[in-house]
Amino acid sequence: MKPAGPIAANGATTFDPAQSVALFVGARTFSEDESLEMVPYAVDDAVDLAFMFALDPRVSLVQPKHVVLALSDQAPRKPISQRRLAELKRKGAIVVPASQSRILKAMAHQAGVVGAKGIFIVSYASHGFSEDGSQYLLASNSLFREFNTAIPVARIFDLVAQSNTGRSLILIDACRERVKKQRSAAPERLSAAPLLQRMGPIQGQVVLYGAAAGKWAYDDDLRQNGVFTGAVLDGLQCRAGHDPSGLVTVDALSVMIERNVLAWIRTNRDPSVRNATQANFDGAARVMPLAVCSRPAPPDPPAVSDDALASRPDRRTPVRQRLEYCQADGKSLMSLYDSQDPDRFVTAYVGWRDGCVAALRDLDARFPRRKSSESETVRFVSVANHWCAAKCPDTLSTGNCALFRENPRAERCFWDLDNAVKQVDDVIIRNSFTLQQEQQ
Numbered sequence: 279m280k281p282a283g284p285i286a287a288n289g290a291t292t293f294d295p296a297q298s299v300a301l302f303v304g305a306r307t308f309s310e311d312e313s314l315e316m317v318p319y320a321v322d323d324a325v326d327l328a329f330m331f332a333l334d335p336r337v338s339l340v341q342p343k344h345v346v347l348a349l350s351d352q353a354p355r356k357p358i359s360q361r362r363l364a365e366l367k368r369k370g371a372i373v374v375p376a377s378q379s380r381i382l383k384a385m386a387h388q389a390g391v392v393g394a395k396g397i398f399i400v401s402y403a404s405h406g407f408s409e410d411g412s413q414y415l416l417a418s419n420s421l422f423r424e425f426n427t428a429i430p431v432a433r434i435f436d437l438v439a440q441s442n443t444g445r446s447l448i449l450i451d452a453c454r455e456r457v458k459k460q461r462s463a464a465p466e467r468l469s470a471a472p473l474l475q476r477m478g479p480i481q482g483q484v485v486l487y488g489a490a491a492g493k494w495a496y497d498d499d500l501r502q503n504g505v506f507t508g509a510v511l512d513g514l515q516c517r518a519g520h521d522p523s524g525l526v527t528v529d530a531l532s533v534m535i536e537r538n539v540l541a542w543i544r545t546n547r548d549p550s551v552r553n554a555t556q557a558n559f560d561g562a563a564r565v566m567p568l569a570v571c572s573r574p575a576p577p578d579p580p581a582v583s584d585d586a587l588a589s590r591p592d593r594r595t596p597v598r599q600r601l602e603y604c605q606a607d608g609k610s611l612m613s614l615y616d617s618q619d620p621d622r623f624v625t626a627y628v629g630w631r632d633g634c635v636a637a638l639r640d641l642d643a644r645f646p647r648r649k650s651s652e653s654e655t656v657r658f659v660s661v662a663n664h665w666c667a668a669k670c671p672d673t674l675s676t677g678n679c680a681l682f683r684e685n686p687r688a689e690r691c692f693w694d695l696d697n698a699v700k701q702v703d704d705v706i707i708r709n710s711f712t713l714q715q716e717q718q
Contacts, residue, residue, distance in 0.1 A: 297393025297443070298340035301384050302328040303348045303415075305376045305404035307599075310419045310427070315456050318606060319497055320403040321349050322359040323451065323507040327401050328371065329362040330514050335573040337514055339397055343370030346384045350376045350418040355603065355633070356502050358578065365579035376404075378417040381429055389441040397445040398438050402429075403504055406452035407468040415452045422457065423468065435485075444482045445566070447528075451488035451506045453495045470494060474556040484528050484563050486510070486535060487556035496547065499610040500626050506555060509538040516571035525567035532557040597644065598713040600637035601706055607633070608699035627695070631662045634702060641705075645712045654705050662698040 304324030308314040324347055332342045345366065352373060354360050367373060374380045385400070392398045405416040407423060414428035421427045431450070438446045453471040471489035488495040488506030496505045503511070513531040532555075540554040559566075607630050638655040647653050706713070 292395050293397070293445075294393065294395040295339055295341055296344075297396030298399070299344045299346075299388040299392040299396065300328065300331055300340045300399035301346050301348065301381075301388050301401070303376055303381055303400075303402045303404065303417075304350065305348075305416055305418045305420075306350045308350075308405075308416060308418055308420065311421045313458050314405060314416070314422055315454070315458065316606060317404055317454060317497070317504075318499070318603075318610065319355060319503050319507075321351060322354045322356055322502055323403040323504050324349060324401060325354050325359045325363045325366070326503060326511060327449070327507060328366055329579075330511060331399055332366065332371065333362075333369065333579075334514070334576050336516060336569045336571065336575065339568065340399060341370075342366055344388075344391075345371040346388060347371060347373045348376040348381045348384055349373060351599065353600065353603070355607070356629075359502075361579040376418040378419060378427060378429060381417050382433070385434065385437050389437040392441050392443045394442050394444070396443050397447060398441050398443050399447045399449075400434060400438065401449040401451075402434070403451045403507065405454055405457055405469065406431075406450075406471075407457075408470070408472050409468075411472075413472045415450070438483070445563075446483045447568070448483075448485045449488075449507075449510060450485070451495050451504045453489040453493070455494040455496060471556070474558050482560075482563050482566065484559040484566065485557070486532060487558075488539070490551075490553040490556060493551070493554070496543065498542065499607075502626075505539050505542045506535065509535040512538060514569045515575070516569060524571045526569035526571065527564065528559055528566045528568060529564045531568060532559075596713075597637055597641045598706070601634075601641070601702065601713075604630070604634040604637055605699070605702045605706065608695075608702055612695060612699060631698070634658060634662070638705065641709065641713075645709070654709070658698070658701050658705065661701045
C-alpha cells in the first residue's frame with residue numbers, strides 16, 4: 279500500500295517519504311549557563327516524536343536514515359524512549375550534539391536534501407526567549423537573553439521556506455514557565471510565547487506552537503513528556519479523531535492538541551485559561567493527512583542489552599548526570615503528591631526509584647565500597663523501600679493504591695519519600711570527588 283502522506287496544494291497525493299527529512303532537537307541541559315533550569319523531558323520529546331514520524335506505520339512520513347536528532351545528551355528518562363533511540367540509531371538515524379552550530383548545520387543540510395515530493399519536519403524542545411520582538415530557541419550551549427548564542431525562530435522558518443519542498447511541519451515547545459534556578463515562583467516574562475505570525479503564502483506549511491501568545495509551555499511529570507508533545511503523540515496515535523477515510527489531518531490534530539493541552543493547564547495550573555497553543559497553516563495544509571488509522575501500531579523496540587552499552591562506553595551518560603536527573607525527578611515527584619491520579623503517581627514513584635537504583639549500582643560498580651553496607655545502592659534502597667513497605671503496611675500491588683487517598687497514612691508515606699530524595703542529595707555530596715574524577 280502506497281503511503282497516504284501529505285497532499286500537495288493542488289490536491290494531488292504525490293508524496294514520497296524517501297524524499298522527506300526531519301530534525302528533532304531536544305536540549306535538556308545547558309552547559310554554558312548554569313543558572314538555567316533543565317528542561318526535564320526535552321530529550322524524551324525529541325526521541326518519541328522521531329520514532330513516531332519515522333517508525334510508526336500509522337505515520338511513516340520520513341525514513342529513519344533521513345532523521346537527525348540534535349540532543350544535549352543521549353539518555354532519555356523513560357526506558358521506552360531509551361529503546362526507541364537505540365532502534366532509531368540502528369535504522370540509520372544520526373545523533374549530533376544540540377549545540378548552536380550543530381543545530382544550524384543540521385538544519386541547513388536537511389533543507390538542502392529534502393525532495394519536492396517529501397515533507398520537512400522540524401521539532402524543537404528547549405527553553406526560549408524573546409528579544410526586540412524576535413523569538414529565539416536555546417541550544418545546549420546557549421546563554422539566556424544572549425540572542426547571538428541561540429537559534430532564531432525566523433532562521434528556522436527561512437531555511438524551511440527556501441527548501442525544495444512545499445510541505446513542512448514545525449513543532450515548537452520552548453516557552454517553559456520555569457527558566458532560571460533559585461528564582462521566585464513568578465514566570466520569566468521573556469520566556470513567554472510570542473504571537474505566531476503568518477509566514478507568507480507558502481502552501482503546505484504547518485506550524486504548531488506549544489503555548490498561547492504571552493503564555494508558557496509545561497512539562498507533564500507523570501507522563502514524562504512535555505504536555506504539548508504528549509498531545510501531539512496522542513493525536514498521531516489516532517486519538518485525535520479522523521475523517522471517514524481513516525486519516526488524521528492537520529486540522530484534526532491541531533484541534534485535539536488545543537483541547538488536551540487546555541484541559542491539562544486548567545486542571546494543573548490555571549482553571550481560567552482560555553487558550554493553550556497556537557497553530558498556523560493555510561487552507562490547503564488544513565486537510566494534509568499525517569497518519570493512517572487503519573495501520574497497526576508498531577511493536578515496542580527491543581531492549582538494549584547492558585553488554586551492548588558496555589561495549590560503547592563513549593555513549594554512556596556520566597553517573598553524575600544520571601544522579602542529577604534522579605535528584606531533579608525526585609523533587610518533581612514530591613510536587614505531584616497531590617495528583618488526582620494516585621495510580622499513576624505510584625507508577626511514577628516506582629519508575630523513579632528504579633532509575634535511581636540503576637545509576638547507583640553503576641556508581642558502586644565503578645567505585646567499589648569496602649563493605650556492602652556502605653554501598654550507595656543499599657543506603658538508598660533502605661530508605662526508598664522503607665517508604666513503600668514499612669511505613670505503609672499495604673503493598674504496591676496492582677489495584678492497591680487506595681493508601682494514597684487516605685490521611686494521615688499518605689502523609690507519613692510522603693515524608694519518607696522526602697527522605698529518599700534527601701538521600702540522593704547526600705549521595706552526590708559524599709561522592710563529589712569521585713564523580714569529578716569520572717568526568718576527567
